[in-house]
Amino acid sequence: xxxxxxxxxxxxxxxxxxxxxxxxxxxxxxxxxxxxxxxxxxxxxxxxxxxxxxxxxxxxxxxxxxxxxxxxxxxxxxxxxxxxxxxxxxxxxxxxxxxxxxxxxxxxxxxxxxxxxxxxxxxxxxxxxxxxxxxxxxxxxxxxxxxxxxxxxxxxxxxxxxxxxxxxxxxxxxxxxxxxxxxxxxxxxxxxxxxxxxxxxxxxxxxxxxxxxxxxxxxxxxxxxxxxxxxxxxxxxxx
Amino acid sequence: xxxxxxxxxxxxxxxxxxxxxxxxxxxxxxxxxxxxxxxxxxxxxxxxxxxxxxxxxxxxxxxxxxxxxxxxxxxxxxxxxxxxxxxxxxxxxxxxxxxxxxxxxxxxxxxxxxxxxxxxxxxxxxxxxxxxxxxxxxxxxxxxxxxxxxxxxxxxxxxxxxxxxxxxxxxxxxxxxxxxxxxxxxxxxxxxxxxxxxxxxxxxxxxxxxxxxxxxxxxxxxxxxxxxxxxxxxxxxxxxxxxxxxxxxxxxxxxxxxxxxxxxxxxxxxxxxxxxxxxxxxxxxxxxxxxxxxxxxxxxxxxxxxxxxxxxxxxxxxxxxxxxxxxxxxxxxxxxxxxxxxxxxxxxxxxxxxxxxxxxxxxxxxxxxxxxxxxxxxx
Ligand SMILES: Nc1ncnc2c1ncn2[C@@H]1O[C@H](COP(=O)(O)OP(=O)(O)O)[C@@H](O)[C@H]1O
Ligand SMILES: [Mg+2]
Numbered sequence: 072x073x074x075x076x077x078x079x080x081x082x083x084x085x086x087x088x089x090x091x092x093x094x095x096x097x098x099x100x101x102x103x104x105x106x107x108x109x110x111x112x113x114x115x116x117x118x119x120x121x122x123x124x125x126x127x128x129x130x131x132x133x134x135x136x137x138x139x140x141x142x143x144x145x146x147x148x149x150x151x152x153x154x155x156x157x158x159x160x161x162x163x164x165x166x167x168x169x170x171x172x173x174x175x176x177x178x179x180x181x182x183x184x185x186x187x188x189x190x191x192x193x194x195x196x197x198x199x200x201x202x203x204x205x206x207x208x209x210x211x212x213x214x215x216x217x218x219x220x221x222x223x224x225x226x227x228x229x230x231x232x233x234x235x236x237x238x239x240x241x242x243x244x245x246x247x248x249x250x251x252x253x254x255x256x257x258x259x260x261x262x263x264x265x266x267x268x269x270x271x272x273x274x275x276x277x278x279x280x281x282x283x284x285x286x287x288x289x290x291x292x293x294x295x296x297x298x299x300x301x302x303x304x305x306x307x308x309x310x
Numbered sequence: 311x312x313x314x315x316x317x318x319x320x321x322x323x324x325x326x327x328x329x330x331x332x333x334x335x336x337x338x339x340x341x342x343x344x345x346x347x348x349x350x351x352x353x354x355x356x357x358x359x360x361x362x363x364x365x366x367x368x369x370x371x372x373x374x375x376x377x378x379x380x381x382x383x384x385x386x387x388x389x390x391x392x393x394x395x396x397x398x399x400x401x402x403x404x405x406x407x408x409x410x411x412x413x414x415x416x417x418x419x420x421x422x423x424x425x426x427x428x429x430x431x432x433x434x435x436x437x438x439x440x441x442x443x444x445x446x447x448x449x450x451x452x453x454x455x456x457x458x459x460x461x462x463x464x465x466x467x468x469x470x471x472x473x474x475x476x477x478x479x480x481x482x483x484x485x486x487x488x489x490x491x492x493x494x495x496x497x498x499x500x501x502x503x504x505x506x507x508x509x510x511x512x513x514x515x516x517x518x519x520x521x522x523x524x525x526x527x528x529x530x531x532x533x534x535x536x537x538x539x540x541x542x543x544x545x546x547x548x549x550x551x552x553x554x555x556x557x558x559x560x561x562x563x564x565x566x567x568x569x570x571x572x573x574x575x576x577x578x579x580x581x582x583x584x585x586x587x588x589x590x591x592x593x594x595x596x597x598x599x600x601x602x603x604x605x606x607x608x609x610x611x612x613x614x615x616x617x618x619x620x621x622x623x624x625x626x627x628x629x630x631x632x633x634x635x636x637x638x639x640x641x642x643x644x645x646x647x648x649x650x651x652x653x654x655x656x657x658x659x660x661x662x663x664x665x666x667x668x669x670x671x672x673x674x675x676x677x678x679x680x681x682x683x684x685x686x687x688x689x
Contacts, residue, residue, distance in 0.1 A: 120688045123688075124685050124688055127602075129602055129684050129685050129687075129688075130685055149607065150606055150607070150608075153601070153604045153605065153606045153607075154604065154606075155604075156602065156603060156604035157603060157604020157605070158604070160604075162599075162602055162603055162687070164599065164602075164687050164688065165688070166595070166687070168595060168596065168598075168599035168687055170314070170317075170318060170321075170596050170599075171321060171322075171596075172317050172318055172320065172321015172322065173314065173317055173318075173321070177314075177317070181314070181600070181603060182603055182604075184311055184314060185311065185600070185603055185604050185605050185609075186604075190313045190314065241688050
């Protein structure tokens with residue numbers, strides 16, 4: 072049950088910079104296990120977003136090997152990468168990225184529609200997921216009628232609706248106040264963590280470290296420390 | 311995803327309305343101006359179009375359009391009648407004169423003289439009276455709208471009198487004539503009367519109308535007439551074209567209308583292109599999010615094309631509808647604009663122009679969407 076969903080070995084990433092390139096990830100080794108929520112933490116600019124983009128098949132690595140559920144994610148063609156993302160990954164973005172002219176339920180339904188389901192059927196399933204997140208009363212509202220916390224819950228529903236085995240979240244609490252951020256993490260933990268599914272959450276907010284099963288801490292493009300248990304997590308939180 | 315694409319579009323009301331109006335404006339301008347142009351060109355040949363009983367028009371080869379008459383000698387009629395395959399050949403007079411209404415009002419009019427015996431060439435659509443009444447001395451048939459110019463505000467009716475060349479003419483019928491290019495009233499009368507109403511040139515025979523014998527090949531007959539008489543024999547359609555071609559090549563009318571139509575196209579393309587570009591740019595993040603969630607470039611392309619297509623279709627429907635309503639209303643309420651209509655093929659060409667506009671307008675936007683890096687969603 073605790074097999075690896077994601078394994079990264081020796082992952083490096085170069086970005087073009089001036090005439091040459093600049094390396095922002097160096098020899099990353101990381102495993103994300105089924106059923107766990109892994110937090111990826113570290114100061115701004117250390118490479119967290121770049122790393123989850125590579126794990127989720129949005130960016131391709133310059134070096135190393137990435138496997139998600141046995142699939143090589145590094146060497147995908149653009150269309151194969153798109154298929155991988157729509158079939159395997161659930162996304163939660165910091166900016167929510169909801170479509171302003173769709174209702175909450177329709178927004179949450181998008182991953183199903185992307186997989187070819189009809190909008191009305193997909194919306195019905197999305198409504199059920201929203202209900203599970205306590206958003207039943209807001210399912211027919213437009214994003215601009217929702218608070219930040221509510222929008223984040225729509226984004227969570229959108230990441231869950233197609234029941235993907237791998238979910239990535241980039242700074243899910245950054246745009247929320249402390250209380251809503253805490254609530255959003257609680258809900259994410261309660262609804263997203265499932266046997267067989269790996270959840271990676273990027274954050275630099277120590278107040279939510281307590282929701283993690285494990286925490287990987289990055290600095291300057293390297294993973295410098297992994298907290299494997301509650302005690303280690305507590306120690307990391309206090310620093 | 312197409313439905314989602316359309317929702318993205320209609321959800322942005324301001325831009326959606328702007329885009330649709332932009333297309334509608336361009337369509338209306340192009341359709342309306344092109345139709346009026348076509349209508350004007352057809353007007354130049356109105357009196358050729360209104361002769362329905364002849365297969366061929368025979369004329370001096372120097373005639374380049376219907377108004378520029380090179381009169382024929384009387385003998386031409388006999389020579390044409392002598393050509394094998396000619397069923398009948400009748401004289402047709404076309405001239406200009408001044409009509410004086412009883413109240414002294416003067417009005418320039420076209421006088422068309424049809425064959426005394428057969429009345430061949432007389433108006434096809436009689437509203438009042440009968441063509442046969444033309445046989446009475448001094449009898450004329452007037453076109454309805456032309457009559458309104460002579461007697462404003464009065465519904466024309468048989469019994470009214472006019473004076474032309476100091477001779478009394480009695481209206482015996484009212485006909486529906488195609489509007490001529492110069493909006494003079496059209497007066498039909500017998501050939502012999504016409505020569506008295508209008509100052510006849512030295513040679514009075516303007517045209518010869520020819521009907522082929524049953525079963526005769528019209529083009530072969532035309533060729534035979536031309537070779538045997540040295541005259542020019544044209545089907546009415548070819549004479550219409552010859553006349554229109556004159557106006558196309560010798561007047562500034564096409565350039566003028568062409569500029570307006572091109573302006574409609576360019577302004578439409580610019581406004582629509584600009585607005586659509588802004589629409590796509592503002593939605594780039596949304597497109598990026600969709601791309602991150604696994605929407606392929608093919609689907610993204612279809613989405614943008616669906617949005618552009620929806621704008622085109624709705625804008626086109628609106629614009630072409632407005633143009634049609636314009637002609638419908640003006641055709642009924644304004645005699646000067648009577649007979650102008652929206653030809654289906656103008657509507658079709660404008661539809662093609664809209665497709666072009668929307669393609670031009672969305673190419674840049676499509677490029678933007680397709681080259682978009684989905685990584686923007688994490689920025
Ligand atoms: N597309 C890019 N081109 C060049 N440099 C980039 C690009 N994306 C990120 N970087 C750089 O890579 C480093 C890591 O960025 P990022 O992964 O966003 O860090 P974090 O999410 O931890 O704040 C930063 O120095 C950033 O400037
Ligand atoms: Mg980041």
